[in-house]
Amino acid sequence: MMEQEQNHQKIGQELQLFTTLEEAPGMPFFLPKGMVIRNELESLWKSLHQQNGYEEIRTPIMMKQHIWEQSGHWDHYHENMFFSQVDQHSYALKPMSCPGAVLLYNQKRRSYKELPVRYAELGLVHRYEQSGSLNGLLRVRSFTQDDAHLFVRLDQIEEELANVIKLVEQVYSHFGFDYHVELSTRPPNSMGSDEQWSLAERALESVLKAKTIDYQLNPGDGAFYGPKIDFHLKDSKGRSWQCGTIQLDFQMPEKFNCSYIDSENQQQTPILIHRAIYGAIERFMAVLIEHYEGAFPYWLAPVQVVLLPIHESHLDYAQSVQETLKAAGVRVELEKPDQSFKARIRKAKKEKVPYLFIIGNNEKDSASVSVQDRAQNQLNQTVVDFLAQRQEDSLS
Template sequence: MDREIIAYKLNGEVIDTHSINGREKDAKPIYFDNSDESLDVIRHSTAHLMAEAILSLYPDAKFFVGPAIEDGFYYDFRATKEDGQKIGEDDLKDIEKKMKELIKAKNDFVKINSTKAEVLAKFANDDLKQEVLKRIPEGVVSIYTQGNFEDICRGPHVPNTRFLQNFKLTRVAGAYLGGDENREMLTRIYGTAFADKQSLNDHLKMLEEAKKRDHRKLGNEMKLFTFDEQVGAGLPIWLPNGARLRSKLEHKLFGVHRRRGYQPVRGPEILKADAWKISGHYDNYKENMYFTQIDEQEYGIKPMNCVGHVKVYESDIRSYRDLPLKFFEYGVVHRHEKSGVMHGLFRVREFTQDDAHIFCAPHQIKENVIEILDFVNHIMKAFDFTYEMEISTRPDKAIGDDSVWEVATSALKEALDEHHLKYGIDEGGGAFYGPKIDIKITDALKRKWQCGTIQVDFNLPQRFDLTYIDENNEKKRPVMIHRAILGSFERFIGILIEHTAGELPFFIAPTGVAIVPISDSHFEYAKSIKKELENLGVDAEIYSKNETLNKRIRTAEKAHIPYIIVLGDEEVSNKSVALRDRRAREQSNLSFDEFIKFIKEKLNEVDF
């Protein structure tokens, strides 16, 4: 099937062979391969094939939506087995088997166009189809069929089910109807598909490795954080190990912020609703915020830190000589995430941003973006991440003069060009208030994560009437640059745990050294080493339980502690240590002074 055409791209839109209607000469062909555009078509079609298999096995099943998503697809549906139980993980093999049977029929995907009224009548007794139709505007509505399955869908789809040989169903989950947590919970099955078997197998191996690296599993083993139903969903509780990790990361970043000219500030976590009305959050972001009443006035808990930093800027008269002003804060924010989307530290309701806002004149945008990019590069190298950039440009609806947008967008491009950084362009993808750079990191499993962002903002300075006095003693409007590098400490730590498989860099390791005295007579020496390490800022733990030596060493290894030292008669007598580097799988004997020198060198290996 190599080089077979399964769809076309016309005027930026992917159109399948059912819809091209003689316009092939004006379109770019999309071949059956593992390109992003081809995979989206293959995966969307495989979702429909899965739905057909589900319907064959459970004839009373009703279907909501089944889109292609990053790395795969899913379908939301309602179905019950003969025993009254919901479909679970154990049923996936039967559904896969039925899908393979259906592929052998080599059924064409057929597109049928109807009016919305006709489709409403056709599915009058299907409440889930009615829900889908509520979301579709008046006009032509398309239905795709293959074999005995049909669904309301705008496509695109492959020409025939023979293209869908390489797939795997990965998991079963629950999903609220339409994402509304107050409505019915439907069954959702996730899967993935590729154009060839080898790519599928490689992806499945990556998923297996991802399970081993799952930050929720490792976070539990390393005793970093926990969640508690009495506390609430999406509200992580940081245990001593995790709190030490965070503290070390925050401390390291604090120092480098100060060296780069940033001023620490702190805004309140709750502000009057009036402030959120001026900023625009009340009208545009209210459903994601938490509100309460105090003294008969409405207050909103902050979902971001920018308004507090605006108020810091407003606290004094600003001159052009003051600019740029760079404020930073480890700001705790709260957002009303839906229950179904929360996932460990990746999606939570309370998190801390490594937030900074730079107030500058328009002509200073470029120089400040260059400084931020240098900052980004140092941090990503320190954690062994590769990354890429994407610039999002002015959307159709935007505020600010065209000339200012041009200055800002050019500044972003020139800053990236001067760093010789490759970047993509998302035309029209910027926020209404200014262009931005998104920073996407790639982890050890080649997964991409959106973390940092650099956003140029003309909106908040205008809404809050921010000004500075220029060299002609005239009031001018500053530009505000929103900047986050990690994104949030929670999400970044989750990504870092999975990236390193729990082998965190030494300078932020919750416990850097495990000290294992062989017997009680070696305990005092262990305590003196622990104290010396803590004076260096290295957390150490003495493993002295009444257990075998090997078991205590294994316990320290399972906790992912970088260095383990074993102390016996010889070490006490010679003031030395038997050092085990659990990551390099190396052992050595060092004098006490050599060991302390070694630890100091390890602490200073990373410098932002």
């Protein structure tokens, strides 16, 4: 297990993706190349959420302690929280984003016609973890959850759950992950009535059966406010990682007096679906580093192309190719002929760059490039042809 856990840190250091420092234990620092990966993950997330009818929000990372008492986190989670005093008031750094989403929902009077309300948030959260358990990006104290909170009517639960599962499948398809599903039921330390828990568990089970998804029952491992569906990804080494989760919650809307007016002009309480797909950006990145062993697919790679002019006389043409690629949005680096050609080839391969463009006399004279991919397949083509092929790949 330790070898597995150290691996993403070793690769992350070699590829200059992130670092951890004693000045902020459990709070990783992201280097420029690591930020490329983060930004690509967030861009994919935002695009798919917009397509699926979500509205993006942002809520404060710190709120007054009474909010966490009202939500139930104080009773069930306070040992994992950070607290502070500001203006003689007790505050807590948020360990989860749900109370903030609930407060936003309550900012206006709601009609049944408005539901479902789908709020999505890349929320920075903080949780206290023992110093001995901290591990790179896998176990941290500060991380970004790809949260969503859906306020739904009783008659919308199953349709919205099915739509969430569809979105989970859309996201994971970009990485080629297989996964298995677990359904976790009421834990001993929980809130709410037997009737609410029974209804929520039946709804989750019904959706899984309707979508013919095989699942494993995990009794007593639900969240304190509701049962959940967890998605366990299988990486290239056959290891399992719990990432995505869908949780059905009758408790928090009641605790915060959330309401909407139904078709009979009566006040009703919505049901809350909590949901994350990556789980946490940091942990998901660790899984990807392990899964790809640092050899990221083209769309996710921090550097997508390295240009290798063989001699100084090829540098002007290589720079013009670099400008063309940059204008097309390609992340490209130019390795000038300050070192031997073999040394520059070794460096690019060690950095696991998807494509090398080798430029010599033939390429300069024919306005082409010699392209080598990570599998060492080689072909000569124009830059225009290369860009067209990458565009075709991204659409397939």
